[in-house]
Amino acid sequence: MSGKVAISLAVNGETIEALVAPRTTLADFLRQDIQLTGTHTGCEMGVCGACLVLLDDRPVHACLMFAVQADGCAVETVEGLTHRRAIDDLQKAFHERNALQCGFCTPGMLVSAYGILASGDEPDRDGIRDALSGNYCRCTGYESIVDAIETTARQRRQQMAEDKA
Amino acid sequence: MNAFAGSIDRPSSYIGRSVSRPNAKRLLEGRGRYVTDLVLPRMLHAAFVRSPYAHGKIVSIDIEEAKALSGVCAVFTGEDLASICAPWTGTLGHFSNMKSLPQVPLPLGKVMWSGQPVVLIVADSRAIAEDAAELVIVDIEELPALADPVQAMSAAAMSQELGDNICFATKLDSGGVEEALDAADTTVEQSFVFGRHTAVTLEPRAIVADYDPSENRLTAHHATQTPYQFQDIYSRHYDIPEANVRVIAPDIGGSFGMKLHVYHEEMAVVGASILLGRPIKYVADRMESFVSDIHARDHRVTGRLALDRDGRITAMDVDDVTAIGAFSSYPRTSAVEGNQVIRLMGAPYDFSSYRANLSVVFQNKVQTSQYRAVGHPIACAVTECLVDAAARELSLDPFEIRERNLIPDSSYPRTSPTGYQFEKLSHQVCLARLKSIMNYDALRAEQAGLRQKGILRGIGIALFVEITNPSPAFYGVGGARISAQDGAILKLTPSGEVHCSISVTEQGQGTETIIGQIVADQLGIDREKVRVMTGDTDTTPHGGATWACRGAGIGGETALQAARKLKANLLAVAGLILQAQPGELDIRADWIVETVTGQQRISLAEVARIAFFRSDTLPPETQAQLSVVHHYAPQGYPFAFTNGAQGCLVEVDAETGFVKILKHWVVEDCGRIINPLLVDEQVRGGVVQGLGAAFFEECLYNEEGQLTNGSLADYLVPMACEMPDIEISHVETPTRDTELGAKGCGEAGTAAASAAAMNAVNDALAGHGAVLTQIPMTPTRILKALGTI
Numbered sequence: 001m002s003g004k005v006a007i008s009l010a011v012n013g014e015t016i017e018a019l020v021a022p023r024t025t026l027a028d029f030l031r032q033d034i035q036l037t038g039t040h041t042g043c044e045m046g047v048c049g050a051c052l053v054l055l056d057d058r059p060v061h062a063c064l065m066f067a068v069q070a071d072g073c074a075v076e077t078v079e080g081l082t083h084r085r086a087i088d089d090l091q092k093a094f095h096e097r098n099a100l101q102c103g104f105c106t107p108g109m110l111v112s113a114y115g116i117l118a119s120g121d122e123p124d125r126d127g128i129r130d131a132l133s134g135n136y137c138r139c140t141g142y143e144s145i146v147d148a149i150e151t152t153a154r155q156r157r158q159q160m161a162e163d164k165a
Numbered sequence: 166m167n168a169f170a171g172s173i174d175r176p177s178s179y180i181g182r183s184v185s186r187p188n189a190k191r192l193l194e195g196r197g198r199y200v201t202d203l204v205l206p207r208m209l210h211a212a213f214v215r216s217p218y219a220h221g222k223i224v225s226i227d228i229e230e231a232k233a234l235s236g237v238c239a240v241f242t243g244e245d246l247a248s249i250c251a252p253w254t255g256t257l258g259h260f261s262n263m264k265s266l267p268q269v270p271l272p273l274g275k276v277m278w279s280g281q282p283v284v285l286i287v288a289d290s291r292a293i294a295e296d297a298a299e300l301v302i303v304d305i306e307e308l309p310a311l312a313d314p315v316q317a318m319s320a321a322a323m324s325q326e327l328g329d330n331i332c333f334a335t336k337l338d339s340g341g342v343e344e345a346l347d348a349a350d351t352t353v354e355q356s357f358v359f360g361r362h363t364a365v366t367l368e369p370r371a372i373v374a375d376y377d378p379s380e381n382r383l384t385a386h387h388a389t390q391t392p393y394q395f396q397d398i399y400s401r402h403y404d405i406p407e408a409n410v411r412v413i414a415p416d417i418g419g420s421f422g423m424k425l426h427v428y429h430e431e432m433a434v435v436g437a438s439i440l441l442g443r444p445i446k447y448v449a450d451r452m453e454s455f456v457s458d459i460h461a462r463d464h465r466v467t468g469r470l471a472l473d474r475d476g477r478i479t480a481m482d483v484d485d486v487t488a489i490g491a492f493s494s495y496p497r498t499s500a501v502e503g504n505q506v507i508r509l510m511g512a513p514y515d516f517s518s519y520r521a522n523l524s525v526v527f528q529n530k531v532q533t534s535q536y537r538a539v540g541h542p543i544a545c546a547v548t549e550c551l552v553d554a555a556a557r558e559l560s561l562d563p564f565e566i567r568e569r570n571l572i573p574d575s576s577y578p579r580t581s582p583t584g585y586q587f588e589k590l591s592h593q594v595c596l597a598r599l600k601s602i603m604n605y606d607a608l609r610a611e612q613a614g615l616r617q618k619g620i621l622r623g624i625g626i627a628l629f630v631e632i633t634n635p636s637p638a639f640y641g642v643g644g645a646r647i648s649a650q651d652g653a654i655l656k657l658t659p660s661g662e663v664h665c666s667i668s669v670t671e672q673g674q675g676t677e678t679i680i681g682q683i684v685a686d687q688l689g690i691d692r693e694k695v696r697v698m699t700g701d702t703d704t705t706p707h708g709g710a711t712w713a714c715r716g717a718g719i720g721g722e723t724a725l726q727a728a729r730k731l732k733a734n735l736l737a738v739a740g741l742i743l744q745a746q747p748g749e750l751d752i753r754a755d756w757i758v759e760t761v762t763g764q765q766r767i768s769l770a771e772v773a774r775i776a777f778f779r780s781d782t783l784p785p786e787t788q789a790q791l792s793v794v795h796h797y798a799p800q801g802y803p804f805a806f807t808n809g810a811q812g813c814l815v816e817v818d819a820e821t822g823f824v825k826i827l828k829h830w831v832v833e834d835c836g837r838i839i840n841p842l843l844v845d846e847q848v849r850g851g852v853v854q855g856l857g858a859a860f861f862e863e864c865l866y867n868e869e870g871q872l873t874n875g876s877l878a879d880y881l882v883p884m885a886c887e888m889p890d891i892e893i894s895h896v897e898t899p900t901r902d903t904e905l906g907a908k909g910c911g912e913a914g915t916a917a918a919s920a921a922a923m924n925a926v927n928d929a930l931a932g933h934g935a936v937l938t939q940i941p942m943t944p945t946r947i948l949k950a951l952g953t954i
Contacts, residue, residue, distance in 0.1 A: 037202035038195020042367045043451045043877040078195035091193045098846050101673030103192025104367040104418030132885035138419050141853035142885040
């Protein structure tokens with residue numbers, strides 16, 4: 001419990017060497033040890049999706065992982081996605097559609113949306129709703145979030161078609 | 166009043182325009198600053214030991230081992246904090262004979278609900294504080310728990326000081342109900358159960374209390390809707406001069422009424438910070454939220470409706486028993502919901518004989534109190550389900566029976582039989598609009614076709630009336646130090662931009678955005694040149710803040726009047742510079758223009774530069790007033806009532822009891838709409854909270870008063886895959902009590918969504934002998950109603 005463990009991981013492209021308590025979750029490590037407070041915790045049991053981050057480019061619940069388990073991995077948070085401009089279009093669509101209110105679920109929603117759109121497919125509304133089934137939002141009623149992701153998916157497809165042409 | 170001199174038709178107008186929220190960008194980039202994120206130098210962390218019993222006598226508390234744990238700074242029990250904190254009692258003077266026990270941060274002899282905080286641990290980290298909490302030994306002698314509200318009414322008092330378990334009881338009787346029931350051609354009666362549910366804000370409750378003994382100054386970074394109320398409370402209960410108490414509410418991760426009540430944990434953490442002279446952080450975890458955040462609803466209602474042979478309602482008779490927990494909450498009490506339930510019953514309909522009985526009962530559970538749409542969903546569901554029951558009895562279409570009974574739009578102002586004064590409502594227009602946007606006749610045809618194939622679709626509608634823009638009649642008259650007025654400070658910057666600090670607060674609904682729109686619109690400047698600040702008692706005037714749908718109606722009017730005042734000052738200075746009459750000048754697109762011709766004379770930035778830096782060039786004796794302070798308290802009607810109608814389409818699987826919500830419609834009338842985009846999203850979010858109550862959400866207790874589903878894995882909230890698309894339409898009936906004409910919209914969605922859903926499910930089950938009068942309508946309850954299980 002008390003002995004700290006040395007870990008080395010990439011967070012948002014930066015190598016981090018740290019000593020962490022074995023019981024420290026990845027979410028607490030990100031939020032408390034390296035002040036990446038964009039990742040939120042809402043349930044600490046993997047239900048609400050507020051803590052979703054990318055681990056080796058796949059969405060994972062940072063509250064269900066210990067920081068030591070991320071040793072040697074690449075972690076990306078909403079701050080990193082923002083910085084490398086990977087979700088500019090999603091953020092713009094969320095903003096214009098008002099697909100957020102209090103914003104507490106939003107980083108997790110964006111990480112989920114990044115995952116949904118990563119395949120390059122254009123999911124329909126039901127598909128988006130299904131894919132968001134692990135993201136709890138108390139404010140919006142979800143429709144605006146579905147709209148924003150749908151809009152972004154369509155724009156990306158159009159962009160790809162234009163690029164090909 | 167209401168000579169709305171707004172500029173809605175002007176191309177550069179911002180009132181009535183959908184614009185995005187400037188402050189949402191930081192939230193989208195993970196740059197939000199929630200209390201949860203805050204770290205201060207020398208900050209300590211709090212954790213609580215909670216009562217495992219719903220009711221019990223504290224025999225002993227052994228804290229020695231916990232205190233000895235490395236990293237633990239202090240351990241506090243009831244006496245430690247009671248010695249510095251004045252107790253609080255959740256009663257209001259205008260609820261006669263209301264009673265509740267005084268409360269202190271941590272209990273002194275008895276525990277009253279399972280989950281009540283008993284011991285506070287303060288340590289270097291939350292993890293250490295939780296380790297220490299496990300080392301505390303609390304010996305409690307368990308007492309019988311009052312877990313059933315109806316039994317609690319007649320059971321021995323849970324505390325001798327109370328005498329009985331009735332917190333508050335009242336009756337309303339307009340007369341004539343008995344006679345109307347006797348003379349009725351049709352009477353319908355139903356008994357309803359509305360489950361307890363809770364707000365489940367995604368960010369739990371959070372506070373960082375930072376007491377500085379050198380200045381006797383308390384700064385509380387507090388995730389709340391109502392910083393001024395807490396400034397008052399911390400000052401009075403901890404005897405710190407009010408001006409020395411600063412409450413800062415930064416980004417808030419959802420509130421919905423839940424974060425404006427006084428909680429034992431927050432009071433204890435403030436007390437501990439005073440005792441230790443260091444900042445202390447407390448963030449509830451989700452399990453703690455379920456047992457300590459206020460719950461809501463928990464009503465058992467029996468309602469009767471009398472109708473004549475034409476299907477016209479002649480009388481309504483209601484009995485509501487609501488159970489609130491062991492204490493009435495403070496400072497808004499736990500009786501407001503019941504009071505609003507019995508006063509909102511039947512509100513859309515034209516009848517005069519009404520009788521109601523309300524009993525607000527104590528029990529050994531966590532407190533219930535105000536949560537989004539306080540009382541509305543109960544009153545709406547009882548009324549609308551009874552109306553549908555009468556329609557079934559009389560073989561009338563649900564639209565037809567409502568058309569026969571609505572208060573005519575032409576007959577306002579009206580006073581309801583429960584005493585509410587309605588300035589002007591638009592039920593007839595809203596109902597007709599709902600029928601049209603639902604494409605109702607086509608839906609009915611489709612339903613009939615599918616029914617032949619064994620598919621059970623249901624269509625339900627519900628009308629509602631919502632209370633918004635509350636005057637002091639809500640709390641002030643009862644003695645609560647809760648402001649009905651708001652204040653704003655508008656400052657011109659030397660570059661000709663405007664800074665607005667205002668007392669209404671932001672929890673994501675867009676308060677700062679609409680205030681910015683109003684200020685920019687009224688001043689005639691670009692919206693990007695207005696910066697709005699909220700949520701800090703040191704930098705904004707004291708006001709009511711945001712609750713009960715008052716942000717747009719009262720806060721917006723405050724901003725409007727303040728902006729007009731500043732504009733008059735700026736035109737006066739411009740007039741001096743230009744040697745023109747201020748009355749002949751206007752501000753448009755950041756320029757001082759001639760009102761009649763629109764010709765640009767001088768930029769606002771240039772006026773500001775001269776006024777701030779070259780006052781020597783202005784005529785002698787000129788003192789340009791470049792900032793204004795303005796307060797606005799609602800005048801006229803005690804509340805600005807709004808109204809609307811909702812429709813719900815569901816498909817019920819009679820084999821499994823599962824319900825698929827296919828579509829939901831809302832027509833609502835919140836008066837002048839400032840930002841349609843934001844209004845629509847308030848309505849959608851509200852509807853989904855109502856649908857959650859209708860189908861999923863319930864705090865389940867066993868007979869010992871233990872919450873049995875207190876986690877997000879067990880308590881069901883609506884998720885994206887279960888929710889429908891929601892179509893919205895607006896009717897605008899501005900209130901004439903203000904220049905702006907805006908009323909509230911935040912609770913409209915929640916008010917009627919569960920009623921429409923209940924009517925939809927019962928419509929689907931019609932012909933199967935099943936009627937559901939309990940929410941949430943779980944698959945089990947649906948199958949039981951169908952007699953399947």
